[in-house]
Every structure is written in structure tokens, then in C-alpha cells.
């Protein structure tokens with residue numbers, strides 16, 4: 001048996017390094033801590049300068065209250081703070097900082113210089129280099145505080161090895177500055193990276209103006225969050241307000257959901273589900289809205305002391321708070337007139353709610369779920385019926401369908417509906433496009449018999465009669481063709497350069513991702529302060545280009561994402577285009593066109609479901625018909 005290892009107390013220096021590891025993970029984290037300190041000091045003007053993604057230098061100067069020169073050495077000690085006195089204060093924190101750890105931790109892993117000049121005092125500064133504290137020296141400077149962090153992690157090769165590329169870090173830093181800029185319209189922010197201005201926003205009276213400055217044009221399309229009147233009397237003092245995007249503005253990632261709790265930017269992830277629920281069926285699978293959500297509640301109802309970086313907080317009545325958010329979003333969308341439905345009514349929860357039960361059960365993309373369906377389902381699912389002045393036949397007794405027993409088809413989202421409505425505009429004939437590939441499924445030979453109601457193809461398939469939804473099938477076929485046909489992704493030069501609108505965050509990500517985008521078939525020209533698109537994959541048409549790049553930029557914000565990202569993007573684009581060009585219902589098809597469609601059906605995986613996860617066909621076996629007509633006695 002091994003003898004036990006003996007326990008010994010760690011020295012302060014080692015303890016400091018362990019603590020520093022938690023508080024300063026990366027340069028963007030340092031920027032966040034320093035901005036918080038400046039805001040806590042009631043600053044109204046912040047200038048942030050970074051060099052080489054913050055790895056060479058991070059400098060922040062503010063015009064806040066400053067640090068008394070006698071406190072300068074203490075500002076560098078762990079658990080030394082001016083923001084709380086005892087444990088009791090911990091239960092009602094109104095400042096952004098309180099742990100007294102940031103400066104001490106930063107000073108362990110960099111060369112940190114604090115220079116400060118409070119009102120009517122002289123400027124003084126102190127340096128801490130890799131954990132060694134220097135003396136307080138005089139320095140000439142304007143009122144306020146300036147913090148310089150040089151060569152972060154230079155003394156920690158292990159940590160340095162795990163850092164992102166400088167360009168990636170820069171875009172993360174832009175994110176940090178943006179989220180604080182949204183939280184504090186009363187403060188002006190200026191961010192420079194390698195001496196270029198990335199963001200500059202003046203002091204504004206209200207958050208709406210700030211949103212325009214940081215989010216650009218899309219801010220104008222956002223709607224103010226409202227709560228139902230009944231919520232006023234609901235228990236609890238918590239209140240939500242803010243802005244959300246209409247369902248037509250979405251992102252591939254949740255990065256543009258900003259949640260502020262009592263003015264503190266926090267991770268939005270815990271709120272995502274409630275947000276999604278609030279949007280009901282309006283968001284397509286995998287899409288996220290743009291939102292600024294501000295929660296105000298008594299400080300003792302939120303515990304900010306759960307995570308060293310304070311990005312995560314705990315709410316006393318989280319369930320209640322989340323329900324309120326969901327209700328507010330739903331109410332806001334319900335009471336805001338958006339695109340009219342084809343029926344002439346206004347889009348709203350009332351018309352969508354009967355269908356939500358289908359939506360709720362689907363977590364994976366619908367087409368992925370349906371790929372797992374067996375071919376011997378039990379009963380036909382009653383899909384949400386649309387108002388149509390067309391005969392609807394009674395279901396045949398004992399019919400067998402190809403769908404599973406569970407409800408798998410989500411209701412159409414607004415966008416899907418819109419797409420379907422426009423489906424025929426640029427419809428391609430089912431006989432257009434090259435062959436998809438070899439026969440890959442075991443469908444028997446199929447022969448079209450006729451078309452019913454110009455929407456369904458009657459097909460003889462061995463011992464079965466198939467009723468095929470021509471739109472659903474063509475959509476599926478087009479999806480496979482677009483998705484896997486290399487030629488749709490080949491770069492195509494554009495006749496004239498297309499201007500690309502980028503906000504400061506997108507611009508920074510663009511700078512960081514140019515070479516990846518080049519690999520994807522994009523080429524860019526430059527214009528003052530921005531980019532134009534000169535070449536792009538063939539499949540991408542004019543209107544799709546900008547949103548596609550915006551989505552890619554979001555996904556590319558972290559290293560290592562591009563490949564997975566591109567696959568998802570390709571999917572999404574093929575998905576959108578498959579519907580757009582597909583033959584629609586109520587359209588006459590010739591026999592050769594039907595034959596072509598059926599032939600293609602044998603060349604795609606999972607031919608039984610359309611891209612939305614709804615069935616493409618209904619199967620009626622001959623013996624079910626025999627039974628129905630009493631032929632088996």
C-alpha cells in the first residue's frame with residue numbers, strides 16, 4: 001500500500017497563481033475586468049487600446065474617481081476592495097466588481113501599471129511585474145485612472161499555448177466592449193486595435209440611440225419589449241424590458257442576445273430556452289433572434305458571487321423570472337403587427353398555438369429526425385390543416401403510412417410559409433438539373449399513373465399505390481442536389497462588386513477570418529473602411545450573400561469552428577433554396593416530369609421525408625385495398 005502524501009500549506013505566490021488562473025483566462029477577460037473597474041469608478045469616458053489582440057498590450061484610461069495614492073499598493077492585493085466592507089454587503093451588490101481579485105490576478109501574469117489621479121491630487125503610479133510589486137512613484141497625467149497590461153502570460157508558457165489567435169481575441173474583445181456599451185449609454189467608449197479605431201460611441205441619452213451606434217441598421221427593426229398588463233400584478237418585483245428582433249431577422253448563433261441583470265452583462269445561455277419559447281413557432285430550427293434584454297430586480301434576489309468571472313449569476317426566483325420573460329416576448333410579438341398571413345389575418349400566437357405541440361417535440365432538425373423513421377408506421381398524422389377550397393378525401397381504413405407513430409412534423413414557421421408561398425415564383429421543372437447520383441435506396445421501380453388535384457402523383461410501386469406530394473418530394477430532391485453537387489459551391493465571379501455592410505464586431509471578425517472565407521470560395525475587394533464581395537459560391541444569389549456572410553462571421557468567432565460551421569451553413573442554404581425552386585402544389589406536371597421526379601427519388605437517402613420533416617408520400621398496400629373491398633372474405 002502507498003503511504004499517504006502529507007498536506008502542506010501553499011505559499012502566497014502559488015495561491016496567487018492559482019487564483020489568477022480563474023480570473024484571467026484570456027486578454028478579453030482582462031478587458032472586461034478593467035472596464036468594470038472604470039464603470040464602478042463612475043467614469044463617463046473610456047478609451048481602450050489593444051495591441052496584437054491584447055497579448056502585447058492592453059491600456060484603458062478613464063475619467064473616473066481615481067485611486068487614492070495610499071491605496072495603490074493595496075489595489076494590487078488579493079481580496080482588497082473599496083466596494084464592500086463585510087459579508088453582509090455581499091447580499092446586495094450594486095457594483096460590477098467586489099471580489100478584489102482582478103488587479104492582483106492580472107499583476108501575477110503580466111507587467112501591470114496602475115496610474116491614477118483623483119480630483120485635486122497628484123498623479124501616482126505603481127508597477128507589478130509577474131507578481132512583484134514596485135514602489136509608488138509620481139506621474140504626470142489627467143484626472144482619472146490608466147491601467148496598462150503588457151505581455152500577458154509571457155511568464156506562463158502553458159497558458160499562452162492555449163490562447164486563441166490575436167485576431168480571434170480582438171473580435172472577442174470587441175464583443176466585450178459592445179456588451180458594456182449596450183449596458184452603459186451614459187459612458188462613451190472608444191476602442192483601438194493596433195492603432196485602428198474599431199468602435200467609437202458617444203455618450204447618449206437613451207439606450208435606443210446606443211443600439212443604433214453598436215448594432216447598426218438592424219436596430220431600427222427591433223421592437224420594444226412589452227409585458228401583458230396582468231404581469232404588473234403578478235408576484236415579484238422583477239421587471240424585464242429591452243428590444244427584440246422581429247422573427248425575420250435571425251442569426252445562426254445566440255451571440256447577439258445581450259442579457260443585462262441590473263446593468264451587468266451576463267451569459268445569455270440560461271435564458272435561451274425561454275426566449276425561444278416566447279417566439280413560439282416563429283423561429284426556424286437553429287435560428288436565434290437579436291435581442292437586448294434588461295432585467296431589473298432587487299439586488300438581494302440575485303447572487304453574483306457564484307463564478308470568479310461573474311459572467312454567471314444565480315437568481316432567487318429563476319423560474320418565475322424566466323416565465324415572465326417568455327410571456328413578455330410572446331405578448332410583444334402578438335401585439336406587434338408583422339407580415340400579414342396569406343389568409344389576410346395578422347400573424348399571431350392565436351393562429352399558431354394549436355400547432356405548437358408539434359413544434360415542442362422536435363429538438364433536432366426535422367429532417368434529421370425523420371431520417372430515423374421506420375417505413376412501417378402506424379397511423380397517419382393529422383397535419384395542421386390549411387384553409388383550402390379543395391376536396392379532402394377521408395382517410396382509408398387500415399392504410400399504412402410511412403411516418404412514425406409520433407408527431408414529427410413541426411408547424412411551418414413564418415419564414416417557411418413565406419418560402420412556400422413564393423415557392424413557385426422561380427420554380428424549376430422537376431426534369432431540370434443533372435442526375436443526382438446512383439440509385440442508393442431500395443425503392444422498387446415506380447410508374448406514375450396520373451396526377452391528382454395537380455398536387456399529388458399517383459404511383460404504382462410494386463404491390464403498393466403511392467400518393468406522392470409533388471412539392472415535398474421535389475424540395476427534398478433539390479435539397480440533395482444543391483447540398484452535394486460540388487458545382488453549386490464553386491466560386492463564381494460577380495459582375496459588379498457587391499458592397500458588404502458590417503458593424504464593428506462583424507468587421508473585426510471579418511479581418512480575422514479573411515483567409516477562411518477565401519477558402520470557402522469568397523473573394524473580397526476593399527473600399528474605405530470596409531469590404532465588397534467580388535466572388536462567391538455559385539449557389540449564393542444576390543440577396544443571400546450578405547446574410548450568409550453575417551452568419552458565417554458569427555460562427556467563425558472561435559477558432560476551430562469553420563468546418564463544422566460551413567457544413568451547417570451549406571445545409572441551411574440548400575434548405576432555403578430547395579424550397580424556393582421547387583415545383584409547387586396546384587401545378588400540372590407532364591408524365592416525363594413525374595417520371596424524372598420518381599427516378600430521382602431512388603437516388604436520395606431518406607426519400608420519405610421532405611426537408612421540413614413532413615412525409616413526401618403515403619403508401620396504400622394492395623392487400624389493404626383488398627381488405628377494404630372485402631376481397632379476402
Ligand code: ADP
Nearest residue numbers: 037041066081082097098099100101102103145
Ligand atoms: P474589485 O473591482 O473587485 O474591487 P479589483 O482588483 O478589480 O477589485 O480592483 C481593486 C480596487 O482598485 C477596486 O476596489 C477600486 O477601489 C480600485 N480600482 C481599480 N480600478 C479602478 C479605476 N479604474 N478607477 C478607480 N478605482 C479603481
Ligand code: MG
Nearest residue numbers: 033037097102
Ligand atoms: Mg474589479
